[in-house]
Amino acid sequence: MKVQIAKTLVTQILKLSEDIFQTIKRGVPTEWLMSDMTVAQLRVLLLLHTDGQSRMSSIAANLDIAVSTATGIIDNLVKKELVTRSADIGARRVVICALSPQGQEIINRIWAQGQFQMEPLLRGLSIEQTWKGERSCRVSAG
Numbered sequence: 001m002k003v004q005i006a007k008t009l010v011t012q013i014l015k016l017s018e019d020i021f022q023t024i025k026r027g028v029p030t031e032w033l034m035s036d037m038t039v040a041q042l043r044v045l046l047l048l049h050t051d052g053q054s055r056m057s058s059i060a061a062n063l064d065i066a067v068s069t070a071t072g073i074i075d076n077l078v079k080k081e082l083v084t085r086s087a088d089i090g091a092r093r094v095v096i097c098a099l100s101p102q103g104q105e106i107i108n109r110i111w112a113q114g115q116f117q118m119e120p121l122l123r124g125l126s127i128e129q130t131w132k133g134e135r136s137c138r139v140s141a142g
Contacts, residue, residue, distance in 0.1 A: 020121060040073050045082060049107045053098035
C-alpha cells in the first residue's frame with residue numbers, strides 16, 4: 001500500500017514539475033536565447049558559484065570532462081571576462097579559476113529571473129499547498 005502511494009506521489013510531483021517547467025519556459029527572456037554562452041560554459045559558472053574558486057582539475061572532475069576540455073571552456077569564459085584564472089603561488093602548475101564580478105552578475109540575474117518567474121506560480125497556490133511547498137523546501141534544504 002505504502003509503495004503504491006509513494007509511486008503515485010512521485011508521479012504527481014513529476015507531472016507538477018513538468019507543468020511548472022512549461023509555465024517558466026514561456027517566460028524565458030529572449031536575451032538568454034540570443035546568448036553566445038554554451039551549456040558547458042553555464043555549467044562551469046554554476047559550479048564556480050556553488051563551490052567557489054576551484055582548481056582546473058577539480059572543475060574537470062566535477063563536470064566529468066577531460067582537463068583539456070575544461071581548459072578550453074575556461075579559456076572562452078576568461079575571454080568573455082566571466083572567469084578569472086590564476087596560478088597557485090605554492091604550485092606553479094596548479095591553475096585556480098574563480099567567477100569574475102561579471103560572471104557573478106550573470107549568475108545573480110539567472111537566480112533573480114527564476115525567483116521572478118516562481119513568485120506568481122507560488123501566489124496561485126492555496127494556503128494548504130503553500131504550506132506543503134514550504135515544508136518540502138525545508139526538507140530539501142536539509
